Amino acid sequence: MLPYPVKIAPSLLSCDFARxxxxxxxxxxxxxxxxxxxxxxxxFVPNLSIGPDIVxxxxxxxxxxxxxxxxxxxxxxxxxxxxxxxxxxLTIHPEAGPHPHRxxxxxxxxxxxxxxxxxxxxxxxxxxxxxxxxxxxxxxSVNPGFGGxxxxxxxxxxxxxxxxxxxxxxxxxxxxxGIGLETAPxxxxxxxxxxxxxxxxxxxxxxxxxxxxxxx
Numbered sequence: 001m002l003p004y005p006v007k008i009a010p011s012l013l014s015c016d017f018a019r020x021x022x023x024x025x026x027x028x029x030x031x032x033x034x035x036x037x038x039x040x041x042x043x044f045v046p047n048l049s050i051g052p053d054i055v056x057x058x059x060x061x062x063x064x065x066x067x068x069x070x071x072x073x074x075x076x077x078x079x080x081x082x083x084x085x086x087x088x089x090l091t092i093h094p095e096a097g098p099h100p101h102r103x104x105x106x107x108x109x110x111x112x113x114x115x116x117x118x119x120x121x122x123x124x125x126x127x128x129x130x131x132x133x134x135x136x137x138x139x140x141s142v143n144p145g146f147g148g149x150x151x152x153x154x155x156x157x158x159x160x161x162x163x164x165x166x167x168x169x170x171x172x173x174x175x176x177x178g179i180g181l182e183t184a185p186x187x188x189x190x191x192x193x194x195x196x197x198x199x200x201x202x203x204x205x206x207x208x209x210x211x212x213x214x215x216x
Contacts, residue, residue: 004193007033008211009067009174013049014198020054021061023202028062030207034089036176036196037068039082044073044096045144052078052085059086067136067196069117069176071144072096076103083110091115091138094126104133115174119144120152124161134171136194137162141187142177151178156190163191184214 010032015023024035040049055066065088072078073096082090090107094100094116107114115136116127120143127137139159142149155175163173174194175187184195201210 006188006215007172007194008201008214009034009036009194009196010201010207010211011036011038011176011196011198013038014202016202021058024058024061027201027207027211028064031211032064032201032207034065034067034194035062037066037087039068039070039072039078040144041072044093045071052081055082055085055087065089065113067091067115069115069138070096071117076106079103079106079110083107083112087112089113089115089136091117091136093117093119093144094122095119100126101130101133104130108133117144117176118158118162120155120158124158124165127162127165131165131169131171136172136174137166138174138176138196139192140177141175141179141183144177149178151180151183156186159187159190159192179214181213185216188216 010027038049040047042048067089068082068087069091075092075096090112092103104114113135116134117138119140141151141155172194173192175192176196179195179197180200195214
């Protein structure tokens with residue numbers, strides 16, 4: 001028995017954008033624990049995606065926490081907009097601006113939960129002076145920017161190291177990228193308790209079964 005419950009966060013990047021509100025409602029009904037929303041600016045990562053008006057539009061379709069991942073540089077200018085649009089948790093990248101601690105404080109000023117995302121090559125020492133400001137640490141097990149990428153096994157060591165740093169703190173450890181039936185048990189065993197999954201959930205219509213299978 002794990003000392004913490006496993007949470008499943010469907011990534012909307014893989015859903016049917018023509019039915020976005022219905023898709024949010026469907027994974028909510030299917031047993032998801034939170035909704036993961038990837039925000040990309042075409043600058044920090046080579047893709048464009050959801051803006052605050054979309055988050056505001058889909059907010060009524062679910063009572064689950066909205067987990068907004070800002071793959072943007074800078075991030076500060078968007079924190080206010082997404083907080084007001086209905087985000088419950090905002091995750092930034094330490095490389096996205098010169099003062100990540102200030103950015104985390106800005107998130108908390110909105111009374112939202114704060115997260116920090118670690119790219120595959122981001123060193124763990126970025127956590128040294130901000131760990132007590134965090135509610136979530138997101139380990140990217142792919143290079144950010146696109147869905148459907150293969151899981152990087154090198155990140156299993158990082159997941160274990162992050163879990164050790166978290167210790168007894170009430171901080172969630174999430175993993176995003178290449179999560180499926182084969183990789184989910186590995187990341188859970190390494191210490192993750194939040195699985196961000198896109199293709200593995202939205203690939204077939206039985207969202208409830210797909211979510212259940214990922215809980216291992």
